[in-house]
Amino acid sequence: MNVKPLQVPLRTIMTPGPVEVDPRVLQAMSTPILGQFDPAFTDIMNEVMEMLRQLFQTENQWAFPIDGTSRSGNEALLCSIIEPGDKVLVPVFGRFGHLLVEICERYGAEVHTMECPWGEVFNQQDIINKVIEIQPKIVAIVHGETSTGRMQPLNLLGPACRKQDVLLIVDAVASIGGANVAVDEWCLDGVIGGTQKCLSVPAGMAPITYNERVEKVILQRKKVEYGIATAEELEKGSYTNRIRSNYFDLAMLQDYWSPRRLNHHTEATSMIYALREGLRLVLEEGLYERFGRHSYHENALVKGLEAMGLTIYGDATHKLPTVTCIEIPTGIDGDSVRKMLLEQFGIEIASSFGPLHGKILRIGTMGFSCRKENILAVLSALEAVLIRHGFEPNRGAGLQAALDFYEAPVCIPVQEG
Amino acid sequence: MNVKPLQVPLRTIMTPGPVEVDPRVLQAMSTPILGQFDPAFTDIMNEVMEMLRQLFQTENQWAFPIDGTSRSGNEALLCSIIEPGDKVLVPVFGRFGHLLVEICERYGAEVHTMECPWGEVFNQQDIINKVIEIQPKIVAIVHGETSTGRMQPLNLLGPACRKQDVLLIVDAVASIGGANVAVDEWCLDGVIGGTQKCLSVPAGMAPITYNERVEKVILQRKKVEYGIATAEELEKGSYTNRIRSNYFDLAMLQDYWSPRRLNHHTEATSMIYALREGLRLVLEEGLYERFGRHSYHENALVKGLEAMGLTIYGDATHKLPTVTCIEIPTGIDGDSVRKMLLEQFGIEIASSFGPLHGKILRIGTMGFSCRKENILAVLSALEAVLIRHGFEPNRGAGLQAALDFYEAPVCIPVQEG
Numbered sequence: 001m002n003v004k005p006l007q008v009p010l011r012t013i014m015t016p017g018p019v020e021v022d023p024r025v026l027q028a029m030s031t032p033i034l035g036q037f038d039p040a041f042t043d044i045m046n047e048v049m050e051m052l053r054q055l056f057q058t059e060n061q062w063a064f065p066i067d068g069t070s071r072s073g074n075e076a077l078l079c080s081i082i083e084p085g086d087k088v089l090v091p092v093f094g095r096f097g098h099l100l101v102e103i104c105e106r107y108g109a110e111v112h113t114m115e116c117p118w119g120e121v122f123n124q125q126d127i128i129n130k131v132i133e134i135q136p137k138i139v140a141i142v143h144g145e146t147s148t149g150r151m152q153p154l155n156l157l158g159p160a161c162r163k164q165d166v167l168l169i170v171d172a173v174a175s176i177g178g179a180n181v182a183v184d185e186w187c188l189d190g191v192i193g194g195t196q197k198c199l200s201v202p203a204g205m206a207p208i209t210y211n212e213r214v215e216k217v218i219l220q221r222k223k224v225e226y227g228i229a230t231a232e233e234l235e236k237g238s239y240t241n242r243i244r245s246n247y248f249d250l251a252m253l254q255d256y257w258s259p260r261r262l263n264h265h266t267e268a269t270s271m272i273y274a275l276r277e278g279l280r281l282v283l284e285e286g287l288y289e290r291f292g293r294h295s296y297h298e299n300a301l302v303k304g305l306e307a308m309g310l311t312i313y314g315d316a317t318h319k320l321p322t323v324t325c326i327e328i329p330t331g332i333d334g335d336s337v338r339k340m341l342l343e344q345f346g347i348e349i350a351s352s353f354g355p356l357h358g359k360i361l362r363i364g365t366m367g368f369s370c371r372k373e374n375i376l377a378v379l380s381a382l383e384a385v386l387i388r389h390g391f392e393p394n395r396g397a398g399l400q401a402a403l404d405f406y407e408a409p410v411c412i413p414v415q416e417g
Numbered sequence: 418m419n420v421k422p423l424q425v426p427l428r429t430i431m432t433p434g435p436v437e438v439d440p441r442v443l444q445a446m447s448t449p450i451l452g453q454f455d456p457a458f459t460d461i462m463n464e465v466m467e468m469l470r471q472l473f474q475t476e477n478q479w480a481f482p483i484d485g486t487s488r489s490g491n492e493a494l495l496c497s498i499i500e501p502g503d504k505v506l507v508p509v510f511g512r513f514g515h516l517l518v519e520i521c522e523r524y525g526a527e528v529h530t531m532e533c534p535w536g537e538v539f540n541q542q543d544i545i546n547k548v549i550e551i552q553p554k555i556v557a558i559v560h561g562e563t564s565t566g567r568m569q570p571l572n573l574l575g576p577a578c579r580k581q582d583v584l585l586i587v588d589a590v591a592s593i594g595g596a597n598v599a600v601d602e603w604c605l606d607g608v609i610g611g612t613q614k615c616l617s618v619p620a621g622m623a624p625i626t627y628n629e630r631v632e633k634v635i636l637q638r639k640k641v642e643y644g645i646a647t648a649e650e651l652e653k654g655s656y657t658n659r660i661r662s663n664y665f666d667l668a669m670l671q672d673y674w675s676p677r678r679l680n681h682h683t684e685a686t687s688m689i690y691a692l693r694e695g696l697r698l699v700l701e702e703g704l705y706e707r708f709g710r711h712s713y714h715e716n717a718l719v720k721g722l723e724a725m726g727l728t729i730y731g732d733a734t735h736k737l738p739t740v741t742c743i744e745i746p747t748g749i750d751g752d753s754v755r756k757m758l759l760e761q762f763g764i765e766i767a768s769s770f771g772p773l774h775g776k777i778l779r780i781g782t783m784g785f786s787c788r789k790e791n792i793l794a795v796l797s798a799l800e801a802v803l804i805r806h807g808f809e810p811n812r813g814a815g816l817q818a819a820l821d822f823y824e825a826p827v828c829i830p831v832q833e834g
Contacts, residue, residue: 003464003468003693003696003697003700005441005445005694005697006445006448006461006690006693006694008448008449008451008457008458008461009451009457010449011449011451011452011455013450013451013452015452017683018450018452018453018683018686020449020450021449021450021687024422026446026447026448026449026687027447028422028423029443029446029447029687030443030444030446030447031423031425031443032425032427032428032437032438032443033430033435033437033438033619034425034426034428034430035428035430035432035435035765036435036620038428038759038765040425040426041425044423044425047420051420067485067486067489067620067621068484068485068489068664068682069484069682069683069684069685070682070683071663071664071681071682072484072485072664072682075662075663075664079662095644095645096644098642098643098644099642099644099663101643102642102643102663103663106659106660106661106662106663107661147644196683196686202450202685202686202687202688203453203484203682203683203684203685203686204484204621204685204686204687204688225515225516225519226515226518226519227512227513227515227516227564227770227771228512228770228771242523243523244523244524244661244662245492245496245523245661245662246488246492246516246519246520246523247485247488247489247492247665248664263770264488265485265486265487265488265489265620266434266435266486266487266613266620267486267620268486268619268620268621268688269435269613269619269620269621270438270443270446270619270621270687270688270691271619271621271685271687271688273423274687276420276423277422277423279420280420280422283420342455348452348455353644353645353680354644354645
């Protein structure tokens with residue numbers, strides 16, 4: 001087998017992740033590596049933690065990445081606090097709610113679910129009522145549900161869970177860095193972010209944060225592995241409730257990310273470089289400015305799509321600003337549309353999962369991909385491709401509407417909680 | 418917090434990993450990303466699989482990376498085949514044997530261990546006798562034990578396990594790409610490699626391979642997650658023996674790496690680019706040529722260290738060619754030696770774990786770091802630093818011995834199994 005050096009086509013990536021990576025992040029990844037305990041590297045780890053705290057808008061001590069793709073963050077947080085038989089409530093409003101159920105079940109939780117129609121979100125009071133009824137140890141919920149393009153308000157649920165002494169774990173993979181995720185203000189106990197979406201860092205890390213309430217549960221289950229544990233740690237009796245996974249054991253991971261620098265794994269150096277640069281660019285832009293930019297280009301996209309004659313899917317009040325779902329016009333083959341967009345225009349958009357596959361197309365406005373050229377490119381290409389598929393749009397109207405929006409005085413909307 | 422763009426000191430990294438990354442691999446990482454289901458990307462995934470088969474010297478269908486650091490590969494393989502109560506035999510001859518015990522215990526195995534003194538390896542017949550006595554479902558063992566610098570022969574153990582219908586799982590993280598790991602010839606059922614050692618790719622991926630014997634166990638436990646499972650898959654009854662981890666569920670992961678492309682996680686694009694380039698360079702060099710190069714520079718290093726007056730630690734017959742352990746001379750503070758090497762010379766070497774911390778120093782000869790300039794640099798710096806610490810070496814002799822070796826007619830030793 002004679003494999004040639006890597007050569008890839010350049011794409012305009014307008015999916016809900018992975019999205020285009022900022023060239024400055026790509027450049028950071030080509031920096032020579034450092035040893036994991038080199039002071040120059042542990043300084044970088046500390047910078048990453050500090051910037052993650054700002055990203056999550058939290059005073060939590062613990063904010064660090066899990067070395068794995070986004071769902072590794074979900075699994076790390078959940079498996080570190082779930083003991084077999086624990087009650088977990090998961091309100092499901094899309095595919096990634098099911099993923100939370102899946103993970104909780106695998107770790108032996110007694111999972112209670114509640115569902116609302118896909119395309120909608122829950123009234124927070126309904127969840128709160130269920131919490132009071134079931135009295136779970138944990139509520140696990142998605143914030144930005146990419147599969148349906150909805151964003152679940154959490155500002156009332158958090159304080160209510162706190163009052164009931166329930167741990168609230170939130171999957172903010174699709175919203176972090178693109179929409180407001182106010183961890184402390186909303187009383188979220190543990191939160192998982194994603195890199196390959198609004199942070200515009202490649203997939204492969206899952207930034208998480210958690211507070212002292214979560215830490216307390218974790219430390220009760222702590223067992224440092226033999227071969228590096230101190231004598232005292234080895235003596236600490238049996239651990240019938242120990243965390244099932246070694247890789248995702250937050251009790252050991254937080255020691256690795258603390259001055260103790262307990263050896264666990266070998267930190268993924270180049271991905272840390274990428275995350276550091278990605279976070280730096282987020283903070284340089286400003287959190288609220290960044291949320292505003294995401295909404296701004298989302299608005300242009302929606303105006304363009306509607307002017308073209310397409311229907312935006314789902315409850316508009318709770319639309320996730322980083323994902324726009326289009327109802328596929330009757331008789332049109334969505335997968336064929338996506339294929340032609342990719343092959344003829346080098347533009348990638350997404351389909352969806354399960355019941356929504358074939359029903360909607362999803363366009364992401366995330367991170368570095370979320371910029372004017374890309375919005376205009378996708379509107380123009382989509383119109384042409386839909387015409388080739390037998391759909392008759394209002395020709396030219398999509399781009400005109402977007403240009404009208406872009407040429408109007410800038411009024412960047414401020415994101416609400 | 419005003420964080421500056423990334424700037425790191427250049428190091429000569431002579432630890433047993435992570436080691437210096439080939440500049441061509443770093444360059445590949447700065448390539449713009451592709452969507453995970455873009456045909457241009459799935460082609461790259463297929464190339465990676467094919468090259469991994471060659472690296473592992475196997476005809477196995479399954480050879481792909483887990484998106485996590487090396488120990489994620491151990492956990493993925495073990496948790497996908499261990500059911501609570503399963504008997505697992507782990508022969509321990511260093512820290513990473515303990516890690517295997519740790520992982521097996523956490524997943525509910527009945528773990529049996531056998532130990533030999535650190536610095537030695539097992540007589541294979543002793544392990545075989547234990548296998549016959551205990552009749553485990555699985556034997557899990559380290560091939561190259563970095564903590565002690567030993568390499569365990571497996572060529573007899575594999576066929577014996579096969580005969581007893583026992584699954585043999587091997588941690589070859591520290592040897593893969595630097596020493597011979599003949600998966601099919603030695604009858605290894607499941608093997609984990611590392612990227613950040615002899616492949617000279619950054620940490621963050623764990624290449625694994627497994628055969629049909631392992632796959633059979635995994636498929637009996639298969640359960641595709643709700644939200645993407647087909648109706649038929651959802652109907653397939655209860656799964657009391659399902660794999661505990663969602664992230665490490667090889668039944669789903671192999672579907673992701675097959676033409677089905679079942680969505681599991683978002684593949685870590687840039688790390689796949691790095692792995693692809695790293696594997697390409699390994700195969701371009703040639704597997705056996707590469708093993709020879711590792712032994713060649715290891716020889717030069719050992720000759721230099723001995724000429725300097727230092728004692729090489731452990732049973733020389735089973736020395737791991739990619740790690741050389743030095744006994745720390747009496748009265749010398751090993752950590753202070755390492756610190757001075759890093760601060761004055763920018764050279765990093767390693768200490769060890771548990772009972773060996775403070776007793777030995779470890780020097781890696783791995784991947785891109787394993788080259789003449791680095792060997793000469795570490796010998797020269799180590800002599801100077803040891804003198805500053807009160808140890809009196811044979812001044813100048815280390816470099817002279819290494820140069821003698823390098824100037825002699827090249828006779829690259831062929832690695833034995």
